[in-house]
Amino acid sequence: MFNRLLSFCLCLAASVAVMASEAPRYVFYFIGDGMGMAHALGAQVYNRTVLGNTDPILMMQFPIASQCTTHSASSPVTDSAAAGTALSTGHKTKNGMLGMGPDTTAVVSIAKELFDRGYGVALITTVQPDDATPGAFYAHVPKRSMFYEIGKQMAECGYDFIAGSQLRGTKDKDGNPNDLITTFEANGVDIAYGLDQLKDKKSSRVLLLNPEEITLKEIGYTIDSVPGAMTLADMTAAGLEHLNKNGRDRFFMMVEGGSIDHAAHSNDGGTIIKDVISFNQALQHAYDFYLAHPDETLIVVTADHETGGMALGNNNVGYDLHLNYIDYQKISKDSFADFCRAIRRSRRIFDWPDMKEYLEENMGFWRGVPVTEQQTEELKKEFDRCFKGDAPTDHKTLYNSFNSFTDLVYKIQDSFTGLGFTSNAHTGGFVPVYAIGVGAEKFGNMNDNTQLPAKMREILK
Secondary structure: OHHHHHHHHHHHHHHHHHHHHOOOOEEEEEEOOOOOHHHHHHHHHHHHHOOOOOOOOHHHHOOEEEEEEOOOOOOOOOOHHHHHHHHHHOOOOOOOOEOEOOOOOEOOOHHHHHHHOOOEEEEEEOOOOOOHHHHOOOOOEOOOOOHHHHHHHHHHOOOOEEEOOOOOOOEOOOOOEOOHHHHHHHOOEEEEEOHHHHOOOOOOEEEEEOOOOOOOOOOOOHHHOOOOOOOHHHHHHHHHHHHHHOOOOOEEEEEEOHHHHHHHHOOOHHHHHHHHHHHHHHHHHHHHHHHHOOOOEEEEEEOOOEEOOOEEOOOOOOOOOOHHHHHHOOOOHHHHHHHHHHHHHHOOOOOHHHHHHHHHHHOOEOOOEOOOHHHHHHHHHHHHHHHOOOOOOOEEOOOOEEOHHHHHHHHHHHHHHOEEOOOOOEEOOOEEEEEEEOOHHHHOOOEEOOHHHHHHHHHOO
């Protein structure tokens, strides 16, 4: 009896070992651009205290939770190109370099390696598909700003599905159209402008971009509710559908929440949190796929770096946060800055009562957010300074610039929510790592960003 039991246990252990050694057929790599520990935790606090959910946001439900360092070969604080290169290839490089080592030798991404092994590949982002993070999975350039060259390599990479907001390398230095679009066509890539057009595309290779009427850098912040804009969740679902249409029984999918970083550069806490929530809604598609294929799927979630030095808590709220005020905010800081510039350029009559009404409607000031009389006077004074005389110099960040009135509006908002920031740039802080599925346990210890693709390679042997 004992021998039979021992034999059964040994056979069971052997079968489990064989199953554990099998490589996953489906790999999802979710990258929240700029999503540091506080960005993720801020979304969870909002999820619990405002939305009233007892379950954590999806990525925090994964059984593996760890953290990651992000320094580049040239600095303790990485840029997105060096970070994207590390996350995609496992090699450190200098800030600004994409898909190359510090000596400009091309390094190969895990997406390319798997594609050459017969895997389908989909790359999806809320920002431009020629941006640093998606570009790191197919491009090799010494400068991340070489958008024409990046676009050409995108066209020639062979991947099944790439999605983002817009291409930036379609015109020459004089502003005239170049041959980039025809390069996509020559490589058998159908370009769909919006999800409605995607339905009619027949090619096995598709580039999905913003609907033509939307000219934003991003697909549109979640908080702005841009009419006709795509969502990251819908783009992720479309990528899965396209891979299935191509008959791919193995695939690699990278999904980037790029707008998190843009909002963090602007120090816009409400917009950050809503885009992290949106990122988790896209992650739900991968998780649902995992539930249908639990023995064949790996999901890894991380970030390329932290942006903004975001903190939960400031001197105004004590030991508390009031993220319910975020729901009064209906416009991102970037969109508000654009609105202010449009007023200034139009020279139309727009007085303080008009702006006060706008802030009440779009930020909830006085109506829901308890702006004080002193703060109201500060706002009126700054409004007059920015709109009634010679406009002061704007405060420039990586993706936008803000007049002092805009900065004050969002500083007052932060004073009530309790969110804080130390920088308009990247920082060297830890970023989270979450994982579930085949081989997920390998990501449970302290990681460097170069180790994530290295561990994937080990699992996928």
